[in-house]
Amino acid sequence: MADEKSISVEVVYRGIFQKTLAQRICRSIVLASRKKGHTGTAFSRYGDSPERNGVPAKQFAIVAVDEIELEASMAKYEPAVVDISVAVDDTLVKGVESWAWYGRQPIWKPIREGGTLLVTSEKTPGEIVAQSDRTPKPYTLGIVPGGASFAGLWVYKDDHTDYRVLGALAKVAPRWLPLEAAKQAALDLAKGDRSAAASVQYGYDATVLRQVGAGEGTDGHEKLQFTKPGWTTMRPGIVVDARKPGQRNPQYKKYTARTQRPVVNFDTCIKCTMCWLDCPDECFEVTPEGHYEVVYEACIGCGICAQVCPVKDCIVMVDELKFADNRDRWQDWKKDRGAYNTWFEKVSGVPADPKAAAPASAAGGDD
């Protein structure tokens, strides 16, 4: 691949939470490549705008040997194939569904055969592969150590995730981003702060690479693919049928926006309805006993239910990568409460029996 004329990198990130982070990564890629006399451009995907908190979005950086090659390799809105994909939150490996009709796309989908997927994670490569879709093509998985860096639209959390990712990119694409150039770019961005260059070096040294062969991965995730309606099949006035009562929107499920999911302790539930009432995504359904179960196909993991629940540890938000599917859990509780509670304790890390818990506080909601 020494005769490559250009390289394309995509950054897959959580909308709004990681918008600034993705911008900084893409910018630093271009800046670093310029140090070696290459040229490049960074841009965000049109379809993601307006971004929504948590909904997966993408930004891109394209680097080429000269302006002509850059223009030749520039994608219009979304490059169909990229050399390197960077997922700055490890729960994104469960799939990406950015808008209606998009479907749930495997994280490796745009990566070329033999390309690289970098994931910032505190998990092992094995755990990440186990949650990625079964791949038909081999690729290299790199784990950049560190949790997902989340911030807001106005206040950026400068925890050097961008520099560590830049270091990891220097490791997997040294021709385009030599380590020294990456350090120089980081120093420029950090206005001379030496610790930025140290973080680049750390990302370079600590990134763990693992080859993922064809056929590795899971089949557990839902296959969500659509045939898009063409203009000939749309109705005059672009009329769309209303949803039937009780139906959910089948063309956009939104659960890939989730980084954590609520897990319910049905034994301590007091049936107060607050989780159901305050859920902005209509994801709770009432059970015959009057409990509220989470429909994980609709839940986007905002955490409001856990906040408004008046019972301590009745609804607990748990890392999404601990779950392999969207199966509803109330059935399990109905079948065998003991087994359900054991499972609840295992995933949530809190005791299912409140009496076993440490001194009871008045209410959940504060952390």
Add this chain to the structure above:
Amino acid sequence: MAIDTALPQIKGVKDVPYEELFVSGHRTCQGCESALVMRHMVKASGPRTIVLGSTGCMYVANTTYYTTPWVVPWMHTQLGASGSAALGTAAGLKVLMRKGKLKNEKINVIAFCGDGGGADMGLGAISATLTHKEYDCLVLLYDNESYANTDIQLSSMTPYGAVTTFSPSGEKKRLMHTRWKKNVPGMLAAGHPESRYIAAGCAAYAVDLMNKIRRALELGGPTFVHTLDPCPKGWDYHPQYSQELGHLAVECGIWPLYEVVDGVCNLTGPTRQIAEGRKKRKPVIEYLRRQGRFAHFVDEDVEHFQAEVDKMWTDWLIPGVIPFTVPAKDQALLKIDRKPLHEQTKSA
């Protein structure tokens, strides 16, 4: 099957209708309070409702790319047109029923707009609609205090000092936006005495909000409900705190809850408790410090914000509602002879 169109007041959370008329699968942010307003709005109004939506988050996020989460009929209308669309639809239904082309029954017409579509662009149309008392329609303004759909630009509802794309805090100038938020429900209530119902609500007080929507639809005529919706994207806080911020906006006295029914103003919820002295207002710093858009505030800014909110409670004619009063020497004006003209005795 006959559908019951009566909209009795909801007594408590257990009395909230279970049926969802705005279903999951809308591309709103995690913790979107405006989506919750949409859900509560149609839950309260029931299935015999036509919803019209002007451009904004609740149009773009919910119904992009040939898909919809609405169970009730929904139609898009232009950015400043929610008032006109509500009035036109109500008038159209009335004519079709009079001509016998539609069964004569109660159909609720609700047009929603954001703060940009309602308080900036569409204010004139809403004002005009509220003077046409022969048509039954509700305009709902969901106020997330910015043009949130296009990534947070300044609107006339953006609070004092808040950061938006148009008002970034800089090194030379800390506050790029120093206007006080417009008092839309108070303005509309003061200016449209023939509208039978104008209210300010918040989805953090869900039952209160649903009852306001029901009362507006029950009373009929052109009505208006304004909701304050915490927006995790533009206000910059973790989505799980949406309800908490709604509660704080009310408890700090920044967003008073009230309704004006046939010209009589009732304070509701915690706002009533604060006015009656049963609850102490919280300091605004509790509200401000939870949001990234106020992260640049220094003590001086917080003090100014607090002083302005205090004024709403100490100086206004009706706390939080009518933003003026009479000078001290004219206090007698507030105690004028309130008898109708023919009963008034000739003053000395």
